[in-house]
Amino acid sequence: MATDQTFPLDPPRPRALPVPPPIGETVVARWTLVAIAGLFLALVLVLPIAGVFTEGLRKGIWAYFKSFGDPDALASIQLTLLVAVISVPANLVFGVAASWAITKFDFPGKSLLITLIDLPFSVSPVVSGLVFVLLFGAQGLFGPFLAAHGLKVIFAVPGLVLATIFVTFPFVARELIPLMEAQGAADEEAALTLGASGWTIFRRVTLPNIKWGLLYGVLLCNARAMGEFGAVSVVSGHIRGLTNTMPLQVEILYNEYDFVGAFAMASILAGLALITLVLKTFLEWRFGDELAANRRH
């Protein structure tokens, strides 16, 4: 039989076969993983935070706000703010100076400094507090000197500030060092060849380059400074209305079965954490490419 020479001009295309996604997990496996993660988050994060607010509001909105009227509660809020206002700028200056020194210069002891900056992350906060008691306490190294000059560090505001600075000082430096390392020194060198002085270079070139990273570090530093419990607890002495910060006040109220008061105070800390989270997310979303944290993750 003669072959028919007509061919269809547009032969039907073979239908694409459903190809499993290259990562290989089945739909069931993926949804199971998502569900486990979601459940876990709900259990250890969402539920407790919701619990804080419901416990605080258990006796109504009036009791909730009334608990802040207590002078000791007010004093603890003021003290927390005071400690943060001193220690955060201190760590900002230290963090910028340390990152600048580490990333732009070579000097003896550089790697030691890098290691030391991480120390507060690896040491238990309680130990951090104890160190200051050993240094400045009545029986401590500088105790007699301080007593002789009528200065009080431990069980007073200076001790709280010192312990907070110690615990929070990695935050700014840890954020800036990788960022400034990635940026290198070329911008500063360019400014130098164009005749700018050191301060002008910092103000007009370096600072604008690191501002979002710096803000991010300050944000985390502040959150930790306000929320720190362990180190502060050791040096505080728990003097009501004088050396109790908010986290310490929460513990005291809780131990006295003043649940509304404790949870109301805790809700402020939780609220602060939520605000921090929102700001942090915003910074990461808007300026992600200028944050070292995003490159690390």
Add this chain to the structure above:
Amino acid sequence: MEIRIRDLAKDFGDFPALFGVDLDIRSGELLALLGPSGSGKTTLLRILAGLEAPTWGRVFFGDEDASATSVRERRVGFVFQHYALFRHMTVADNIAFGLTVRPKAERPSRAEIARRVQELLDLVQLPDLARRYPSQLSGGQRQRVALARALAVEPRVLFLDEPFGALDAQVRKDLRKWLREIHDRTGYTTVFVTHDQDEALELADRVVVLNKGRIEQIGTPDEIYDAPASPFVFDFIGDASRIPVTVEHGGVVVDGRRLALPVEVLGQGAATLYVRPQHWTIGAPDAPGALAATVAGTRRHGVSRRLDTTLGDGRAVEIDVPPETRVAAGDRLSLLPTRWRLFFADGAAAAVAPVRDPGRVAAS
């Protein structure tokens, strides 16, 4: 601005990045520092700019000893490999930076700065991009802005570190030509670093070839290409075939056969003959006093055809011939170099006598 470098050395820890560097940079010339990575070329440039301090030696700007002066005092323009534009400033602010950071007494008025910025934007052919940010520019445009920024402070000398290193081939070619034009128009003494031999040979008035922290050769592009001073320069610049030979009684001997060269070679012993692909004459097979070669393959190579040939000992020799030459794999040829350099094992170039246009012979 004339720059003199005397006995310069730089160590990074135990690693000697530069040593024994002597160089005179002439006023108004366009000089290339050429070398492979790690040859010390960028270090040399940074020392000249004052961004790096030498371990030893001196740098003179004119008659002034610049060794002890800071970057700011040297008043140099420096263009960085990755531009180093300030990303939070507009193009105009970038270019104006060097003027705006001056102390109040020396700072030009705002109108004067704006006028100068526009002038420079015109010079680098980006007149309409003043309000853009660096991230909105292409690589080539960024490089132009970086150059305008460096020129804004009216530097005494202009340094460029791998100015076209991060750009693609076509942009590179255009910018090369453009940089030459800018140089000719402004007359700045310009030193640039490159690892690209074509760039150095095409663009520069003089080329300094660096290797492992030492200067191998200083010369015009013609001198560097036609008369490489060392085996390194021969290998690094252009293509060359290397043929191991023995020098005996003034003659060059390959495979026991003395080449019919019209000169007498001074010295004795094992040496290497360097010949560029275009410096061969081809003769009929088994010509006396010539190398015997077999064609292994041919390929098109730019305007000419390149023959891959092998000598008796299997060593490869590349030869450029006009593309219409009829050769095929398997053909046997005889080869004689028209232009060549002979280096003894210690790297010394062999001298020839009588001294009459060394290396050049009438086609045999």
